[in-house]
Amino acid sequence: MNYLLAVLLCFCSAAFASADSKTPQRIIALAPHITEMLYAVGAAEQVIAVSDYSDYPQQAQLLPRVANFAGVNIEAVLALKPDLVIAWRSGTPTADVNRLQQLGLAVAYSDPLSLDDISHELQLLGQLSGHPQQGAQQAAAFAKALQQLRENYQHKASVRVFFAMGTAPLSTVANNAWPQQMLQLCKADNPFAAVKGDYPQVGIEQVLSAQPAVIIQAARSDTAADFSFWQRYPSLTAVAQQQFISVNADYLYRTTPRTLLGITELCQALDRYR
Template sequence: MRTHVISSRLLYVFMLGLMISLAACGQGNNPQATNSTPNTSAVTPTPALDVYGTPITIPKSAPQRIVSLAPSISEILAALNLQSHVVGVDAFTNYPASMASIKKVSSSTGFNVESIVALKPDLVLSSGGLSNKYDTQLTRLGLQVIDLPAPDFAQTLDQITLVGRLTHTETVAQPLVKQLQQQITQIHNTIKGTAATKALLEVDNSTPGKPYVFGGGSFGDEMAQYANITNIFHGNKTNGGYPQVNDEAVIAANPQYVILTEDLLYGGQPLAAYKRANWGNIAAIKSHHVYHINSDIMQRPGPRIVQGLRCLAQIVHPDKFSEKLPDYCAASA
């Protein structure tokens, strides 16, 4: 009998998804995918408040020793060319290589306060309350800790701008955000007029027959909407937007595409998906439309969200793209 094991990466995803879900309480549901132009710049800018609703104080001078407690923050710092000023990162930071090689200050079980303090950072950045058990302790030890709210897809560019302000790199952040917005608009224009396509967006299949999926309100679900994809579990918002479903529900929904975003170790192998019991009559299986996408580019609210969007859009609307599917779509990091 196979023992059910959820990857440590999935545990991180659940934590982040839950924080996003809690932050969204009281807001109206997002409509499913439409052909209206996704304009992130039209969204109200992220207020200068931390995850606890406390006003954020922008450092008077540029931080020289930064610790990142979230992989999305690490990727933003790298995009702002701040690698040389980052002295510590969380255990899940794996991209880019220059950040992955920096001293780790956490493990799958939590953060190492002593290790963080020993690095003498003048700024500690986190996101979505991932370090909420440690934020107060670190602050009492004299460190400036800023735990940013977990952004949704549309707010990600606002967060990049905010990190630019916090690190005094606005001159880098502003053109980066402009470029990312242009790329999002270009992808939208490329797939404009296409029909919405039903897809299963799988997160983990450690327990065969009972996969975890992207549900309503999850980062992957939002990205699917921008790619004009109808997530078959958009209406299921349990488990912070990452519900565990069963094969019967997948079969009944009959997706036209199956998108696997988990590691190969946890079910992310397209060839194996074709052999799953009772899946033979699913439209995606019959038409050989099963694909694997790197989970990081579909989960992390940072500069690579455009890559995730591009992969989803091109997989489901291949006739709209003249270039081959980018290698980063299935890359492991």
């Protein structure tokens, strides 16, 4: 059994058995991806507060904000009297989560680490919120679509790319970073895939030596990607041929059903340069 599945199933049986198995009616989501997945499994009416940047779906923008990357507003959470708080294990400060638990609040964790974990979490959040059928349906649909994408691209010709997380400092993706997992699925050859860390800094000399055929940058849907930094390096194949790809940042960086849109967008854009 998936470790996360075992942990959350244990939470379900332990946390709610003592409450006569009542479904939580007041849920606080402490990360944008948690908010989005709760809406996807049918728990929209139960979500009473969210974290900063929880902007999808649109109705989530109307909810109170009680957390950001810096921490959780403990007082605001307590004032809302939630039945359940769902925290992001990799993002929500541990001290804040511990404090919420010490104050008697029920807390569950979300921590997707791979593309396949999105399916698992949809199912689990459906169970936690009392929507097991819709959660299972969403999970199955995601898993099926992800498998289809893998089958579509497993035999494609690879293309060498550089994924620019930022240019000041110059950084990229590697190992288990979300964009790297998508690059691998799309048969993109990332020369820095095995560099230490998921989001390593690199030197421009290393990029020049790698000679990527395509440079990829993410941008928010309301902002155009800026490739002007690269124009000073015409010896790069990607620059000489003006082969740049801009992808939707929300699709790439949020672990939700919309991740499928990000993979599709990335793979189809790369198809032009194979």
